[in-house]
Amino acid sequence: MPRIRSIKPELPSDEKLARVSIQARYTFVLLITQADDDGLLRAESRQLLGQLYPYDDTVTTEMLSGWLQELADAGRIRLRKTVDGGQVAEVVNFNKHQLIRKRAKPHLANLLEPLPGDGRSSSGEVPGACREKSCADVDLGSRTMDLGPLVENDAQDTTLAETQEAFEAFWRAYPSRSPKTNPKAPAAERFAKLVAGGEVAAETLIAQAAAYGVMCRILQTPPKWIMMASSFLGEKEGWRSDYTPNWNWLKDLDDEITREIAGKQLAELIYQNDAPPPGWVEG
Numbered sequence: 001m002p003r004i005r006s007i008k009p010e011l012p013s014d015e016k017l018a019r020v021s022i023q024a025r026y027t028f029v030l031l032i033t034q035a036d037d038d039g040l041l042r043a044e045s046r047q048l049l050g051q052l053y054p055y056d057d058t059v060t061t062e063m064l065s066g067w068l069q070e071l072a073d074a075g076r077i078r079l080r081k082t083v084d085g086g087q088v089a090e091v092v093n094f095n096k097h098q099l100i101r102k103r104a105k106p107h108l109a110n111l112l113e114p115l116p117g118d119g120r121s122s123s124g125e126v127p128g129a130c131r132e133k134s135c136a137d138v139d140l141g142s143r144t145m146d147l148g149p150l151v152e153n154d155a156q157d158t159t160l161a162e163t164q165e166a167f168e169a170f171w172r173a174y175p176s177r178s179p180k181t182n183p184k185a186p187a188a189e190r191f192a193k194l195v196a197g198g199e200v201a202a203e204t205l206i207a208q209a210a211a212y213g214v215m216c217r218i219l220q221t222p223p224k225w226i227m228m229a230s231s232f233l234g235e236k237e238g239w240r241s242d243y244t245p246n247w248n249w250l251k252d253l254d255d256e257i258t259r260e261i262a263g264k265q266l267a268e269l270i271y272q273n274d275a276p277p278p279g280w281v282e283g
Contacts, residue, residue: 039094211243
């Protein structure tokens with residue numbers, strides 16, 4: 001089921017997207033809005049046409065197939081098949097660029113034919129699309145939207161250094177558990193795994209750590225109840241939670257004075273962010 005998605009401001013300057021038609025670029029944005037939490041959606045021509053362009057009678061299945069092929073050639077989507085032969089479009093690096101707090105159970109992902117060893121589609125063809133080059137001639141681009149192909153040792157070293165630097169920023173933003181323990185090494189390992197696997201951007205993890213810290217500070221959370229960073233990044237998946245300023249934060253505070261102090265801090269935070277919390281009711 002489609003959900004609210006993020007479109008990054010860097011999208012218009014993506015050089016690979018700049019090579020495709022304006023219609024293909026717009027189609028790419030529509031695909032992001034309609035994809036499931038794994039970046040997948042059914043791509044049978046007539047069904048997808050009705051899903052993306054329900055009111056545009058001038059758009060044909062042949063035109064849509066051509067735009068999809070442009071995006072596949074640019075490496076921004078993969079055109080895949082289910083085990084029963086159904087057509088599926090996959091937005092490349094979808095989870096790298098989307099923050100999904102409550103992931104739905106996978107459906108299409110369980111029906112897909114496995115990819116070849118390099119993780120790319122073996123076909124890439126769309127029924128009805130006009131092609132001048134064979135699939136072997138198509139440049140599918142880099143594996144990520146933000147980084148070039150990581151094939152040189154220097155590039156790999158740079159990426160590793162950037163990940164380590166990003167983790168240090170995450171660690172500074174994360175709320176302290178002192179005097180309780182908060183092992184750093186397993187947290188660094190899980191941070192690197194999440195980022196390298198493309199599941200989430202490093203910037204998102206840093207922002208979520210800072211937001212969690214703000215919530216803990218306002219609610220005066222005792223150190224023993226603050227998640228260890230490794231759990232935040234691992235089994236408890238605290239980085240997926242919503243830390244938007246919310247008056248519900250105060251409902252579990254029993255002490256009236258503590259509630260009043262926390263309420264003032266929360267009100268100041270909401271004012272600074274110009275973001276009324278969910279369920280806000282004017283008094």
